[in-house]
Amino acid sequence: MQIATWNINSLTVRLPQVLAWLSANPVDALCLQELKLSDDKFPHETLREAGYEAAVFGQKTYNGVAILSRRPLHDVVRNVPGSSDAQARVIAATLETPGGPLRLVNGYFVNGQAPGSDKFTYKMQWLQALQDWLRAELAAHPRLVLLGDFNVAPEDRDSYDPVGLAGTIHHTAEERAHFQALLALGLHDAYRMFDQPEKSYSWWDYRMLGFQKNRGLRIDHILVSEALRPAVRACAIDRAPRKNPQPSDHAPVTVTFAD
DNA sequence: ATGACGGTGTGGCACCGA
Numbered sequence A: 001m002q003i004a005t006w007n008i009n010s011l012t013v014r015l016p017q018v019l020a021w022l023s024a025n026p027v028d029a030l031c032l033q034e035l036k037l038s039d040d041k042f043p044h045e046t047l048r049e050a051g052y053e054a055a056v057f058g059q060k061t062y063n064g065v066a067i068l069s070r071r072p073l074h075d076v077v078r079n080v081p082g083s084s085d086a087q088a089r090v091i092a093a094t095l096e097t098p099g100g101p102l103r104l105v106n107g108y109f110v111n112g113q114a115p116g117s118d119k120f121t122y123k124m125q126w127l128q129a130l131q132d133w134l135r136a137e138l139a140a141h142p143r144l145v146l147l148g149d150f151n152v153a154p155e156d157r158d159s160y161d162p163v164g165l166a167g168t169i170h171h172t173a174e175e176r177a178h179f180q181a182l183l184a185l186g187l188h189d190a191y192r193m194f195d196q197p198e199k200s201y202s203w204w205d206y207r208m209l210g211f212q213k214n215r216g217l218r219i220d221h222i223l224v225s226e227a228l229r230p231a232v233r234a235c236a237i238d239r240a241p242r243k244n245p246q247p248s249d250h251a252p253v254t255v256t257f258a259d
Numbered sequence B: 001a002t003g004a005c006g007g008t009g010t011g012g013c014a015c016c017g018a
Helices: A011-024 A044-049 A118-140 A173-184
Strands: A002-007 A029-033 A053-057 A065-069 A073-078 A090-097 A100-108 A144-149 A187-189 A220-225 A232-237 A253-257
Touching: A002 A100, A002 A144, A002 A220, A011 A029, A011 A044, A029 A100, A029 A144, A044 A053, A053 A073, A053 A090, A065 A090, A065 A100, A100 A118, A118 A144, A118 A173, A144 A253, A173 A187, A220 A232, A220 A253
Parallel strands: A002 A029, A100 A144
Antiparallel strands: A002 A253, A029 A065, A053 A065, A073 A090, A090 A100, A144 A220, A187 A220, A232 A253
16 A cells, blocks of 8 residues: 655646656655646546546646546545635545545645745644644544655755755744644654655755755655554655656655555 | 745736745
8 A cells, every 4th residue: 555645736737747747656645735726627637537536626726636536536525625716725635445444635835035025824724724733533443544745844954055044934943843743643754653764755945956966855745544654664855756748846755664 | 124036917017836
């Protein structure tokens, strides 16, 4: 059983790369962020031919999230229930697996631009609403995975320049406290359950040869609930798609569970 | 301090991302 997350920065542009990646990495489910298209433009048919059905929460131009799955999805929820968020940033669904139902919560977390900005305030409010909802969601669905583009580098080792970038967006104490609060709900960073290469990142700036110089951040995460933790076998970042022509600035991250 | 790259929109640059 494999679940992956990938911010593809426009599904319109990246659909061929998504199909190629799924062909080489036939994961059970792939959570996408930054579709940048409305629901009516979503390529259901093409993905179905590749063996995946999709639960979609699209938005024109910005944001947009989807869960692709080889098996049926049910109990789909779009955005945090009760929130009045105008942006399409969360989609949750349940996947039936041999080990029982698996609740997937796919998030495109707010960027936040800079501490002190209105967007940063929105980020803090958004993170709080997510946390409040997840507490209940975890109680209802013990086997839960929270994954996506968190837009938070949780620790200094998750940044190429933790000193120079200290206190800037993705690196602030407030953002990191929110990440820790998610862990405190009983979630575990699957990537850090294993020995990993140093300077492991999931995003690299398009500019200034960021990828070539490995000037990146680890901001795409897969958190697993306590009930799932014993079943986690591996977690890896796949840097290969970042070497494609016209790559996304993010790399996919995959978690492997024992069946 | 700024912009560098890339995507989208109805564009001739502005906005956004991270």
